[in-house]
Amino acid sequence: MLKDITLGQYFPVKSFMHALDPRMKLLLTLLYVVALFLVSDFWGFLVAAFLIGLVASFSKISLKVVFRGLKPLVFIIMFTAFFNVLYGGGEPLFPQIEWLSWIKTDGVKNAAFMIIRIILLILGTSYLTYTTSPVMLTDALERLMRPLKIFRFPVHELAMMMTIALRFIPTLIDETDKIINAQKARGADFETGNIIRRAKALIPILIPLLVSAFHRAEELADAMECRCYHGGAGRTRYKIYSLGWRDWVALGAMVLSFAAIIMLRIY
Amino acid sequence: MIKTEHLSHFYSVGTPFETVAIEDINLHIKKGEYVGVIGHTGSGKSTLIAHFNAILKPTSGKIFIDGKDLWSEDKKQRIQTRFDVGLVFQYPEHQLFEETVYKDIAFGPKNMGLSEEEIHRRVEKAMRFVGLSESVLEKSPFDLSGGQKRRVAIAGVMALEPKVLILDEPAAGLDPMGRDEILGRIREYHQETGSTVLLVSHSMEDVSKNADSILVMNRGRCQMHASVPEVFERADELEKMGLDVPRITRVFFALQDKGYPVSRNVFTVEQGKAEITRLLKEGGKNHA
Numbered sequence: 001m002l003k004d005i006t007l008g009q010y011f012p013v014k015s016f017m018h019a020l021d022p023r024m025k026l027l028l029t030l031l032y033v034v035a036l037f038l039v040s041d042f043w044g045f046l047v048a049a050f051l052i053g054l055v056a057s058f059s060k061i062s063l064k065v066v067f068r069g070l071k072p073l074v075f076i077i078m079f080t081a082f083f084n085v086l087y088g089g090g091e092p093l094f095p096q097i098e099w100l101s102w103i104k105t106d107g108v109k110n111a112a113f114m115i116i117r118i119i120l121l122i123l124g125t126s127y128l129t130y131t132t133s134p135v136m137l138t139d140a141l142e143r144l145m146r147p148l149k150i151f152r153f154p155v156h157e158l159a160m161m162m163t164i165a166l167r168f169i170p171t172l173i174d175e176t177d178k179i180i181n182a183q184k185a186r187g188a189d190f191e192t193g194n195i196i197r198r199a200k201a202l203i204p205i206l207i208p209l210l211v212s213a214f215h216r217a218e219e220l221a222d223a224m225e226c227r228c229y230h231g232g233a234g235r236t237r238y239k240i241y242s243l244g245w246r247d248w249v250a251l252g253a254m255v256l257s258f259a260a261i262i263m264l265r266i267y
Numbered sequence: 268m269i270k271t272e273h274l275s276h277f278y279s280v281g282t283p284f285e286t287v288a289i290e291d292i293n294l295h296i297k298k299g300e301y302v303g304v305i306g307h308t309g310s311g312k313s314t315l316i317a318h319f320n321a322i323l324k325p326t327s328g329k330i331f332i333d334g335k336d337l338w339s340e341d342k343k344q345r346i347q348t349r350f351d352v353g354l355v356f357q358y359p360e361h362q363l364f365e366e367t368v369y370k371d372i373a374f375g376p377k378n379m380g381l382s383e384e385e386i387h388r389r390v391e392k393a394m395r396f397v398g399l400s401e402s403v404l405e406k407s408p409f410d411l412s413g414g415q416k417r418r419v420a421i422a423g424v425m426a427l428e429p430k431v432l433i434l435d436e437p438a439a440g441l442d443p444m445g446r447d448e449i450l451g452r453i454r455e456y457h458q459e460t461g462s463t464v465l466l467v468s469h470s471m472e473d474v475s476k477n478a479d480s481i482l483v484m485n486r487g488r489c490q491m492h493a494s495v496p497e498v499f500e501r502a503d504e505l506e507k508m509g510l511d512v513p514r515i516t517r518v519f520f521a522l523q524d525k526g527y528p529v530s531r532n533v534f535t536v537e538q539g540k541a542e543i544t545r546l547l548k549e550g551g552k553n554h555a
């Protein structure tokens with residue numbers, strides 16, 4: 001079922017990671033991503049992996065669940081790795097075997113680096129979305145981007161659009177599942193036939209889905225207007241975020257790891 | 268007709284969202300039976316019925332349709348059972364997609380690979396069953412009223428002429444007239460075609476008026492499956508599950524407890540009226 005896709009989903013449990021300030025989490029993730037690109041040897045990755053391990057144990061979401069979310073991306077990862085091998089330099093890895101001569105030591109090393117980097121990248125960002133509700137996430141984004149308002153950048157509107165889009169993803173997935181089932185019950189067949197047949201088979205799903213999406217959008221717009229929504233100007237906040245001891249501890253751990261990675265790079 | 272053995276279904280297995288939707292369901296529904304399926308919100312009714320036409324695969328347990336184990340057959344066979352067991356989902360009007368009402372009702376029969384004439388015959392028949400007039404046939408289904416859309420959607424499944432017709436709250440969100448009308452049509456369909464019907468509903472009144480037997484779901488388990496009067500005899504248990512017997516039935520239970528010689532099998536106001544009239548006449552005689 002579509003519902004079983006876990007990538008980018010929020011898991012509402014209570015944990016240290018969930019209790020962190022979303023702004024801090026966003027910042028930490030940013031630092032983490034930068035750090036990953038600064039890593040130049042396997043020891044650096046070890047530090048990052050250690051960090052992920054810490055996050056996993058403090059979030060009550062097991063690595064197993066998160067790894068399952070990687071499944072849809074296996075193809076992309078393999079693809080990247082393949083091209084890294086293809087264009088890598090260095091000595092052939094198997095000098096005796098003729099037809100494997102294109103596999104070179106540097107290429108394999110680069111590919112391994114790339115795979116580890118992508119996986120660590122996805123794991124890290126997954127933990128951000130797993131432990132932060134979409135609303136909090138866009139909220140944090142809005143706050144952090146606030147300086148851009150000077151340049152007349154529509155920060156609030158953008159954040160609101162993202163909130164709404166994220167909010168409706170599960171609803172639409174739910175709806176798609178329901179419509180697929182309803183058409184299946186009338187004997188619709190989505191799994192056999194050539195490409196044209198299969199594309200045609202999507203019509204009974206897409207039309208009801210679009211109709212209901214437009215319906216929802218209209219209703220939502222009405223409901224928002226009824227509650228006097230008129231953009232970001234003058235809007236006050238219900239939830240005021242403040243940094244607590246957890247946030248400083250997390251920041252400390254991140255800064256230490258960051259420093260370690262830079263040290264490893266220099267020496 | 269339909270049999271289940273230790274049927275269980277869990278959603279989102281292996282994630283923090285894992286939920287037990289139904290557990291250890293063992294039931295046997297006979298051919299031609301009209302079964303009302305009742306239970307509070309989230310008790311697993313929709314999950315249960317989605318197993319009967321192979322939309323959901325059981326986490327464990329077995330389902331037999333006409334004696335055949337549904338999940339031991341190959342895929343083609345399983346798709347075939349979707350035509351034998353017609354399922355109308357909750358709010359079925361959301362599945363409409365064709366340009367015209369006619370085409371939408373014909374979608375199922377077309378998938379069965381029937382001839383044009385046969386499709387035409389079935390669409391006409393299904394329209395009659397749900398009480399749609401000829402004039403809407405060429406209209407877009409999106410231009411109809413909510414109640415009409417509902418009927419078109421139900422007709423779309425009836426046109427499969429299934430041996431078992433399952434409806435998930437077909438009357439939800441309709442006004443009282445619309446409710447009675449739709450339920451009446453379904454009853455007629457049952458009587459005329461002799462097919463097995465499963466009606467999922469929140470309303471004891473609706474179920475008792477129409478069904479031969481009641482299947483009570485509670486927290487994912489099948490608590491009772493018996494004839495209507497038998498189920499109502501266990502009114503106290505029902506109450507614990509957040510369900511209730513029809514109010515008129517309660518009145519007659521109370522009357523009998525007070526010593527009046529009335530029947531306990533009163534499920535509708537009409538029956539109640541008849542019973543009271545009978546009692547008054549007899550009572551008059553006794554006093555004379």
Ligand SMILES: Nc1ncnc2c1ncn2[C@@H]1O[C@H](COP(=O)(O)OP(=O)(O)OP(=O)(O)O)[C@@H](O)[C@H]1O
Nearest residue numbers: 278279286287288307308309310311312313314315
């Ligand atoms: N697609 C799904 N994914 C995860 N959990 C689900 C899904 N569908 C239903 N559930 C859960 O399974 C349980 C049974 O749901 P089900 O829809 O079968 O109940 P129901 O008796 O039909 O309720 P209602 O009367 O509200 O229609 C509920 O706890 C529900 O939260």
Ligand SMILES: [Mg+2]
Nearest residue numbers: 312313357435
């Ligand atoms: Mg339901």
